[in-house]
Amino acid sequence: MAKDNQQNDYRINRSIRAPFVRVTGDNVDKPGVYSIREAIEIAEQLEMDLVEIVPTADPPVCKVIDYQKFLYQQKRKQKELQSKTQKITIKELRFGPQTDDHDYNFKLNHAKKFLEEGNKVKAYVFFKGRSIVYKEQGEILLLKLANDLEEYGKIDQMPKLEGKKMQIVISPKPKKK
Numbered sequence: 001m002a003k004d005n006q007q008n009d010y011r012i013n014r015s016i017r018a019p020f021v022r023v024t025g026d027n028v029d030k031p032g033v034y035s036i037r038e039a040i041e042i043a044e045q046l047e048m049d050l051v052e053i054v055p056t057a058d059p060p061v062c063k064v065i066d067y068q069k070f071l072y073q074q075k076r077k078q079k080e081l082q083s084k085t086q087k088i089t090i091k092e093l094r095f096g097p098q099t100d101d102h103d104y105n106f107k108l109n110h111a112k113k114f115l116e117e118g119n120k121v122k123a124y125v126f127f128k129g130r131s132i133v134y135k136e137q138g139e140i141l142l143l144k145l146a147n148d149l150e151e152y153g154k155i156d157q158m159p160k161l162e163g164k165k166m167q168i169v170i171s172p173k174p175k176k177k
Contacts, residue, residue, distance in 0.1 A: 011052040012067055013040055018060045021052070025064035033059055090169075093123040095141055097134040104141070108148055115152040115172040124167035135161060142168045 011017070016036055023039045024031045027046050034042070043050040043064045051070060054061040063070075091114040093107050111121045123145055125138035142159040149170055156169040 010067075010070075011055065012049050013043070016050065016052050016060070016062065018052075018055075020059045021050075021062040022057070022059050023050075023062055023064060024053075028064050039064075088118070088120055090120045090122050093121060095123065095125045095138075095145075097125055097127060097131050097138045097141070099125075099141060104145075108145065111145065111149055111170070112152050115149060115170065118172050118175075120156070120172070121149070121153065121170045122167060123170070124165045127164045127166070132164065135166060138166045142166060146170060 018036060020033055020035055021039050022031075022033050023042060025046075025048075027048065028042065039050050039062060046064055048064050049067040050062050051065055051067055052060055053063050091111075093111055095104070095107065099107075107123075111123065114121050123142060125141055127135065127138065139159045146155050146168060151173075153170040153172045156171050157167070159166050159168045
């Protein structure tokens with residue numbers, strides 16, 4: 001049995017303050033509304049704990065269970081939910097306005113690999129000094145990249161000039177099962 005003074009999200013045994021509670025549980029013969037004293041006696045007879053599951057209900061719902069096992073199951077559910085969430089990272093590719101074909105193809109292969117791994121790709125053309133006059137070339141380069149990556153991902157953001165950077169964001173396509 002668990003100790004009454006544990007510091008957790010759930011009230012157990014004698015820390016439950018309601019005068020009457022609705023008792024449920026797998027081992028309980030007659031689920032129903034009982035006084036708190038009767039509910040604790042039922043739990044003690046079964047050598048288990050009385051755990052307040054829904055404190056906002058009227059009367060509060062309490063379950064007769066092994067408290068440590070209950071906490072363990074809650075932690076497992078939490079871990080399972082966390083493992084199902086997908087972490088998305090953004091990989092960046094930097095181009096110049098007059099990037100050669102070999103460099104372009106090298107970075108294109110990296111972008112394909114990033115998208116296949118499930119990462120977003122943020123490609124940008126950085127304009128140094130007076131190269132800002134070639135912003136049309138930068139936009140053509142980014143659109144060509146988006147076109148070449150069409151089967152691997154979809155465009156989130158069209159080429160946009162921000163200061164000395166023109167950037168585009170591409171998300172991976174959902175994997176088919």
